[in-house]
Amino acid sequence: MRGVPERIQLKTEEQIALMREAGLVVARALAQMRAAAAPGVSTLDLDAVARDVLREAGATPSFLNYHGFPAVICASVNERVVHGIPSASEKLSDGDLISIDFGAIIEGWHGDSAISVPIGEVAPEVAELSRVCEASMWDGIAAVRDGGRLTDISHAVESSIRSAGRYGIVAGYGGHGIGSEMHMAPHILNYGKAGKGPRLTPGMALAIEPMVTLGTRATEELDDGWTVVTTDGSWAAHWEHTVALLEDGPWVLTAEDGGRQELTKRGVELSVQAG
Numbered sequence: 385m386r387g388v389p390e391r392i393q394l395k396t397e398e399q400i401a402l403m404r405e406a407g408l409v410v411a412r413a414l415a416q417m418r419a420a421a422a423p424g425v426s427t428l429d430l431d432a433v434a435r436d437v438l439r440e441a442g443a444t445p446s447f448l449n450y451h452g453f454p455a456v457i458c459a460s461v462n463e464r465v466v467h468g469i470p471s472a473s474e475k476l477s478d479g480d481l482i483s484i485d486f487g488a489i490i491e492g493w494h495g496d497s498a499i500s501v502p503i504g505e506v507a508p509e510v511a512e513l514s515r516v517c518e519a520s521m522w523d524g525i526a527a528v529r530d531g532g533r534l535t536d537i538s539h540a541v542e543s544s545i546r547s548a549g550r551y552g553i554v555a556g557y558g559g560h561g562i563g564s565e566m567h568m569a570p571h572i573l574n575y576g577k578a579g580k581g582p583r584l585t586p587g588m589a590l591a592i593e594p595m596v597t598l599g600t601r602a603t604e605e606l607d608d609g610w611t612v613v614t615t616d617g618s619w620a621a622h623w624e625h626t627v628a629l630l631e632d633g634p635w636v637l638t639a640e641d642g643g644r645q646e647l648t649k650r651g652v653e654l655s656v657q658a659g
């Protein structure tokens with residue numbers, strides 16, 4: 385309800401450790417899907433790769449049956465931004481850019497992450513689009529600090545994209561709190577002024593997910609009730625990680641290295657829990 389902020393779930397270190405397990409399943413599945421994504425491969429083939437990883441790990445998919453979603457991944461190619469439904473008839477082609485979004489549950493705790501993967505040789509502006517989107521995600525994650533405010537993240541993402549050139553920052557969609565549910569309070573816009581919203585506190589876990597286009601920020605949903613496309617047909621990139629804030633710093637639960645490489649570059653020291 386407007387004006388009544390929903391409480392943000394605070395996790396214990398034990399719960400965050402379970403989210404790390406889920407996050408590593410997600411990281412492994414995305415790495416395998418990245419390796420499998422090639423011309424002629426269908427988006428449903430990628431879904432099968434994720435199902436295999438879930439089975440081996442004894443994990444549950446976050447997306448399957450979520451409000452009726454029929455698959456374990458979202459596969460969004462080119463002008464599709466997010467929430468694309470995998471299909472046997474949709475084969476990847478040289479030059480495509482696919483966003484693969486995936487979530488897994490371990491003992492009731494979720495991990496959520498997305499990557500954009502170029503198929504074969506993509507146009508230079510498409511490669512750059514994905515790079516800009518990924519960098520903005522890391523700049524957003526670098527703004528997750530004890531005592532900071534929620535929209536510090538939004539502002540860091542927006543500033544990162546704006547400093548890189550003219551891009552559309554998708555309106556209306558964004559990141560979210562995560563924990564015992566995939567989508568929890570708060571909603572995290574990928575744009576806005578810094579210094580507003582709830583104070584960032586140890587125990588919070590947030591999924592940060594910029595969506596960036598080569599054209600408009602406007603989107604519409606297709607008749608399938610899921611797929612979100614740009615209204616002008618311009619291509620989009622989408623990257624996401626789940627990050628937990630601990631007493632002594634952040635831990636990127638869906639990154640194999642806990643986020644060390646990218647956060648160190650940005651002068652951020654990780655929690656010792658990150659190893």
Ligand code: MG
Binds near residue numbers: 486497
């Ligand atoms: Mg996701």
Ligand code: MG
Binds near residue numbers: 560
């Ligand atoms: Mg998400």
